[in-house]
Amino acid sequence: MTTTADLRNPPPMQDYQGQAKDGVEHFHGNQLLYVGWEDHLLFCAPFAFPFPPAMRFGDVVSHVLPGAFGYHPDFANIDWQQAQWFKSGQTFQPDFDKSLADNGLGHKDVIRFRTPGLTGIRGSCS
Amino acid sequence: MDMKTSGRKLGLKEKYAHMTRGLGWETTYQPMDKVFPYDKMEGIKIHDWEKWEDPFRLTMDAYWKYQSEKERKLYAIIDAFAQNNGHLNVTDARYINALKLFITGVSPLEYMAHRGFAHTGRQLRGVGPRVACQMQAIDEIRHVQTQIHTISNYNKFYNGMHDFRHMHDRVWYLSVPKSFFDDAISAGPFEFMVAIGFSFEYVLTNLLFVPFMSGAAFNGDMGTVTFGFSAQSDEARHMTLGLEVIKFLLEQDPDNLPIVQKWIDKWTWRGVRMLTLVAMMMDYMLPKRVMSWREAWDIYFEQNAGALFKDLARYGITMPKCVETAIKEKDHISHQAWATFYQYGAAAAFHTWMPTPEEMDWLSSKYPDSFDRYYRPRFxxxxxxEAAGNRFYNKTLPMLCQTCQIPMLFTEPDDPTKIAYRETTYKGEKYHFCSDHCQHIFEDESEKYMQSWLPVHQIYQGNCFPEGVDPTAPDFDPLAAVLQWYHIQFGADNLSFEGSEDQKNFEQWRGMATQNV
Structure with a gap:
């Protein structure tokens, strides 16, 4: 609680301390993973998902991504063997049989995938 | 009282001096630093508060008289509007969605501006700026009241406006304007003055308030035009106050320059990001367009603000660096934002639609370098x-920028086919941003922005459901629960304009007003 005395003697602003709102402990055992599909801006922004760290990476691809990205006509044509993955913009080789945690994916990591040959509606990256 | 009276009326100048400077005093029971604890904490140095110039020299009695005259005129027109079904004179019912965005997104900011200026006025030990803040605080509460009263005449007939204040604190896209103002009001008093008085009122008002008012004029909305006019003379005063703050701070001490420059850089970018909503409104939500967002930006920012920053160069102030990015984005942000609202149209408190073929041609002509290449295929x-019965409703929540709280929809300044991703790690946790500038703002005040109330994360934390629901129940529908918590009525407030209650009612009522049925 801030008291009246504190308000009358504010500490220097550089000493101000906040409390992070989105620590992993607030997500009921899940961690956040952000996923974007390159060259497919029909989806206006990358998606945010809460997943258990023990979830298999392959289950994200086969059980979650169809619901999120399946509206796009390119989605059915994805060859997952050819997909290129990036984590924080760097090349990343996920092991589909391992968990998110074992793939080195932590809370609030961002991954993207590129699907060579698929470039959106009429090649517009939409 | 032992004050001598001369028996003659005071001149305006004397009256102003008595009614402002004459009301201040040096405290003796408590040290001044304890009475005004905040006006030194930001590092701003003021040597002589008397140097504050009030260009309007308005006293409270004169202020009261002017404002009441304006009120009488405004309310006469609002009454006439109500009695004559003025709502049926708008171009078409799509226009009303711009008002929904205004009442939920902008009017609550007027109220926060009232609170901000009341608080700031209290915290400044100089009497001149204190009186100026007091008047602006009263202006702002008048603005929110007149807006609510005007737009209530639409709320009687159309959906989406019934709980604007409740929505402002909760709905995902309204966290963008809300957090903008909360950011300003939780800063120190001088930063607040620079943020709202200068960056917002002076630099950006022609791109925020004016487009809504001219949009109203072009689309037959007499009520909104009238509250716009009623606010205009106040706005002129606010702009002058905003500029006076900058000049006063910079003339007081050379050490103030880097602090003020940092605030101008920050708040120009914060404002530019929020204007994305206005850009979209101008290009997509007005059936009769005033001008394109890009044209407005060219005139009001690149030309007018360019001249302003040239004028400020003598104080050492330079054009914020973020403007280079904003110029590169001007061909894109309105389209990217409308694409976002269209696909998340199930979670918005207004209706969305795709532009008609004629409207797309207008967009092509206004955006020859971007629309046909990047956006037309998508739209x-x-x-x-939609015509085939497969209207796109995106049901997966988007990733948001930690600073501006907008979904990560902005593309790289030099490549409109790539989303711009930026990230940093602070105290072991990752934070993500839509742009270099939002990242820099975070890095400069990480302890503040690590507290951002990001709607998507809040939903996943379980904080956005009505009280008493059980999220573990087998039939629990989280998105429906979130809409209930927002007070968005599914099927009435949200979804496509095509087929909406608003569309049907407007057509029927206008038909009754113009034809024999």
């Missing part, structure tokens, strides 16, 4: 799909 695809 035509959505039109076709």
């Amino acid at each position: 035509e695809y959505w039109r076709e799909q």
Whole structure:
């Protein structure tokens, strides 16, 4: 609680301390993973998902991504063997049989995938 | 009282001096630093508060008289509007969605501006700026009241406006304007003055308030035009106050320059990001367009603000660096934002639609370098799909920028086919941003922005459901629960304009007003 005395003697602003709102402990055992599909801006922004760290990476691809990205006509044509993955913009080789945690994916990591040959509606990256 | 009276009336100048400077005093029971604890904490140095110039020299009695005259005129027109079904004179019912965005997104900011200026006025030990803040605080509460009263005449007939204040604190896209103002009001008093008085009122008002008012004029909305006019003379005063703050701070001490420059850089970018909503409104939500967002930006920012910053160069102030990015984005942000609202149209408190073929041609002509290449294919695809009964409603929550709280929809300044991703790690946790500038703002005040109330994360934390629901129940529908918590009525407030209650009612009522049925 801030008291009246504190308000009358504010500490220097550089000493101000906040409390992070989105620590992993607030997500009921899940961690956040952000996923974007390159060259497919029909989806206006990358998606945010809460997943258990023990979830298999392959289950994200086969059980979650169809619901999120399946509206796009390119989605059915994805060859997952050819997909290129990036984590924080760097090349990343996920092991589909391992968990998110074992793939080195932590809370609030961002991954993207590129699907060579698929470039959106009429090649517009939409 | 032992004050001598001369028996003659005071001149305006004397009256102003007595009614402002004459009301201040040096405290003796408590040291001044304890009475005004905040005006030194930001590092701003003021040597002589008397140097504050009030260009209007307005006293409270004169202020009261002017404002009451304006009120009488405004309310006469609002009454006439109500009695004559003025709402049926708008171009078409799509226009009303711009008002929904205004009442939920902008009017609550007027109220926060009232609170901000009341608080700031209290915290400044100089009497001149204190009186100026007091008047602006009263202006702002008048603005929110007149807006609510005007727009209530639409709320009687159309959906989406019934709980604007409740929505402002909760709905995902309204966290963008809300957090903008909360950011300003939780800063120190001088930063607040620079943020709102200068960056917002002076630099950006022609791109925020004016487009809504001219949009109203072009689309037959007499009520909104009238509250716009009623606010205009106040706005002129606010702009002058905003500029006076900058000049006063910079003339007081050379050490103030880097602090003020940092605030101008920050708040110009914060403002530019929020204007994305206005850009979209101008290009997509007005059936009769005033001008394109890009044209408004060219005139009001690149030309007018360019001249302003040239004028400020003598104080050492330079054009914020973020402007280079904003110029590169001007061909894109309105389209990217409308694409976002269209696909998340199930979670918005207004209706969305795809532009007609004629409207797309208008967009092509206004955006020859971007629309046909990047956006037309997407929008035509959505039109076709909607006609085929496969209207796109995105049901997966988007990633948000930690600073501006907008979904990560902005593309790289030099490549409109790539989303711009930026990230940093602070105290072991990752934070993500839509741009270099939002990242820099975070890095400069990480302890503040690590507290951002990001709607998507809050939903996943379980904080956005009505009280008493059980999220573990087998039939629990989280998105429906979130809409209930927002007070968005499914099927009435949200979804496509095509087929909406608003569309049907407007057509029927206008038909009754113009034809023999």
